[in-house]
Structure formats: structure tokens, C-alpha cells
Amino acid sequence: MxxxxxxxxxxxxxxxxxxxxxxxxxxxxxxxxxxxxxxxxxxxxxxxxxxxxxxxxxxxxxxxxxxxxxxxxxxxxxxxxxxxxxxxxxxxxxxxxxxTLTFLAYFCFSAALLVIIVIDFYHQIIPDLISLPGIALGFLFSFINPEISWLSSLIGLLVGGGALYAIAWGYFTLRKQEGMGGGDIKLLAMLGAWLGWQSLVFIVFTSSLFGAIIGLIALRIQNKGNQTKIPFGPFLCLAALVYLFYSVEIQYFFQLYLNGQWP
Known part of the structure; x- marks a missing residue:
């Protein structure tokens, strides 16, 4: 149009x-x-x-x-x-x-992600005041959202939060130190509620990949004896914004990969 x-x-x-x-x-x-x-x-x-x-x-x-x-x-x-x-x-x-109403809803969603990106970058916190209402609003909106179904939203918020919780628990079990905060877990649950469970593989893989690259760069340039803490929330949010605009293309290429038609 x-x-x-x-x-x-x-x-x-x-x-x-x-x-x-x-x-x-x-x-x-x-x-x-x-x-x-x-x-x-x-x-x-x-x-x-x-x-x-x-x-x-x-x-x-x-x-x-x-x-x-x-x-x-x-x-x-x-x-x-x-x-x-x-x-x-x-x-x-x-x-x-x-x-459309979808435009207005995702406009508010994107604004929330922008706030989270900057706050987490500077303060290493993801405010519950954004993520918790965001989970509820994302699920409620799914009942009238033409982009995803309520079931996809429900599975997304449950699997999103559960997946990062499992990763955080496994990291803590192996390393005996916290590698991911509870804010990231609630954030991924929020992303799953707004974008559906289909988005989670792309969001987790992409954010982890770029987070690891930035982390390696930070390790190379940091002073010896210091540890650089890289917030994970901004990478999750940026990956979610990419998926929001290119979900059709991402799902198409993912389907090709599953069918063995794309290397």
C-alpha cells in the first residue's frame, strides 16, 4: 500500500x-x-x-x-x-x-525495547516495570493480533522464559557463577509473548552469536585482570526487532534449511 x-x-x-x-x-x-x-x-x-x-x-x-x-x-x-x-x-x-492496531501495538513494543536496550547497556538491569507488564500485554494482544495466534504467544512466553532459565541454571551449575540475570529470562518471555514461539530460535541464536563476538572483542581490548560484563538484553532486543520486520523471510529460509534446500 x-x-x-x-x-x-x-x-x-x-x-x-x-x-x-x-x-x-x-x-x-x-x-x-x-x-x-x-x-x-x-x-x-x-x-x-x-x-x-x-x-x-x-x-x-x-x-x-x-x-x-x-x-x-x-x-x-x-x-x-x-x-x-x-x-x-x-x-x-x-x-x-x-x-492499523497492529502498527500501534508494535510501535509501543518497539519503544519498550529501545528503553531496555539503553538501560541495560548502562546499568545492566532490565526493569520489571517494563518486562512483566510487557509479558501480559503481549499475550492479551495475541487474541486480536493477526500476526500470531494466542497459542503461539502462550507457548512463546513459556518456552522463552523457560529456555533462558535452563541455560542460566546450566551455566551456574557448571561454572558456579551467574552468567545470565533474571531480567534476561523475563525479557525473552516478553519477546515470545509478542512475537510467538517461532521467533525464539532466531532471537536466541542471533543474540548469542553477536553477544559472543562482542564479548571476544571486549576480552581482546580489556586490561589484564579486569572482567568486562556484557549485558545480553540489548542483543535480545535487537534480534527481536530484526525478526519483527523480517519474520516472513526468516521463516522461509528456516523452512528451506529444514527441508535440505538451503546450505
């Missing part, structure tokens, strides 16, 4: 605005007793309250030259990157699903 330029602009603007809000969530959610609604947006360095024209997604960063108008300290590139990422995700989802 073809769309005019105006709907695409509106969706991109919506994505950028939501991305601006996600920056607030990313900054405040890991902090205990912190509200995402209060106080109003301000510079994290000097606490200067931001005027409306200093809080326009993407544009304000460019106009201000990436610096706070008050203290002249550099603004983190995270802010425009999150806004741009959400705008691009919104466009991709709109072109993929059209103006």
Missing part, C-alpha cells in the same frame, strides 16, 4: 516525540523514588529548566549546537539518537503494517 508524504511525516514526528519522552524514561526509571513526570525536563548538568523551544525533538539539539543554552555543557548524543531511532522505527512499522 502506498502512502502520501504527509502520513509519513506525521508518523516520523510522532516517533521523534515519543523518543523524546523515552529519553526521560531512560534517565529516570533506573533511579529509585524517581518520577518520570516530575520535575519538568531540565539540563542534567546545571538543572536549567528547558523552555518549549529547547525541547523540540532533534531540532533543538541542532539549533543549540549540542550544548545547554545555560551552562554550555555538551548534551549527550543519546538524546537525538533515541529520537531519530524511534522516528525511523515508527516509519518502518507504518510501512510494514499500515495504519
Amino acid at each position: 502506498e502512502y502520501g508524504i504527509l502520513p509519513l511525516i506525521i508518523v516520523a514526528l510522532l516517533g521523534a516525540i515519543i523518543g523524546s519522552f523515552l529519553n526521560v524514561v531512560i534517565l529516570r526509571l533506573p533511579e529509585e523514588n524517581s518520577s518520570i513526570a516530575y520535575p519538568a525536563s531540565h539540563c542534567p548538568k546545571c538543572n536549567h529548566p528547558l523552555s518549549w523551544y529547547e525541547n523540540i525533538p532533534l531540532l533543538s539539539f541542532l539549533i543549540l549546537g549540542g550544548k545547554c543554552r545555560s551552562c554550555k555543557e555538551h548534551i549527550s548524543w543519546q538524546y537525538p539518537l533515541i529520537e531519530a531511532s524511534m522516528a525511523l522505527l515508527g516509519l518502518g512499522l507504518f510501512l510494514h503494517f499500515g495504519l
Whole structure:
């Protein structure tokens, strides 16, 4: 289905605005007793309250030259990157699903994954406030989701959480140390609920592969005697986003492989 330029602009603007809000969530959610609604947006360095024209997604960063108008300290590139990422995700989802309830649902799902990626990268935690409601919402949405059935969602959340729990238990049994946190287990259950059990092989394999590659690179460049802890959540989320957009192609090639028609 073809769309005019105006709907695409509106969706991109919506994505950028939501991305601006996600920056607030990313900054405040890991902090205990912190509200995402209060106080109003301000510079994290000097606490200067931001005027409306200093809080326009993407544009304000460019106009201000990436610096706070008050203290002249550099603004983190995270802010425009999150806004741009959400705008691009919104466009991709709109072109993929059209103006449907499925688009709106997976738009919220993608926003949640974006928050998890950044928080887990910086803090090595996956907030239960996102993953636990995400599991429930993914399963409830499956009853009206044309992409997957409720049974696929149910199996996905049970197998997703159970598979990572088994891996984590086996690693702990062999190495006597924790290799995967409970947040990753709940996250994969959430991904299974939203994307169905068919997604799990691709998500686990792809995230493990790239996680291992990044881990080996980190080991090569780290100082001797130090251990680099690589969060697994971002790899799970990125693999899930790839599957969300290319599930048909992935399942097609997987079927060819099972039938011995693809090396």
C-alpha cells in the first residue's frame, strides 16, 4: 500500500516525540523514588529548566549546537539518537503494517525495547516495570493480533522464559557463577509473548552469536585482570526487532534449511 508524504511525516514526528519522552524514561526509571513526570525536563548538568523551544525533538539539539543554552555543557548524543531511532522505527512499522492496531501495538513494543536496550547497556538491569507488564500485554494482544495466534504467544512466553532459565541454571551449575540475570529470562518471555514461539530460535541464536563476538572483542581490548560484563538484553532486543520486520523471510529460509534446500 502506498502512502502520501504527509502520513509519513506525521508518523516520523510522532516517533521523534515519543523518543523524546523515552529519553526521560531512560534517565529516570533506573533511579529509585524517581518520577518520570516530575520535575519538568531540565539540563542534567546545571538543572536549567528547558523552555518549549529547547525541547523540540532533534531540532533543538541542532539549533543549540549540542550544548545547554545555560551552562554550555555538551548534551549527550543519546538524546537525538533515541529520537531519530524511534522516528525511523515508527516509519518502518507504518510501512510494514499500515495504519492499523497492529502498527500501534508494535510501535509501543518497539519503544519498550529501545528503553531496555539503553538501560541495560548502562546499568545492566532490565526493569520489571517494563518486562512483566510487557509479558501480559503481549499475550492479551495475541487474541486480536493477526500476526500470531494466542497459542503461539502462550507457548512463546513459556518456552522463552523457560529456555533462558535452563541455560542460566546450566551455566551456574557448571561454572558456579551467574552468567545470565533474571531480567534476561523475563525479557525473552516478553519477546515470545509478542512475537510467538517461532521467533525464539532466531532471537536466541542471533543474540548469542553477536553477544559472543562482542564479548571476544571486549576480552581482546580489556586490561589484564579486569572482567568486562556484557549485558545480553540489548542483543535480545535487537534480534527481536530484526525478526519483527523480517519474520516472513526468516521463516522461509528456516523452512528451506529444514527441508535440505538451503546450505
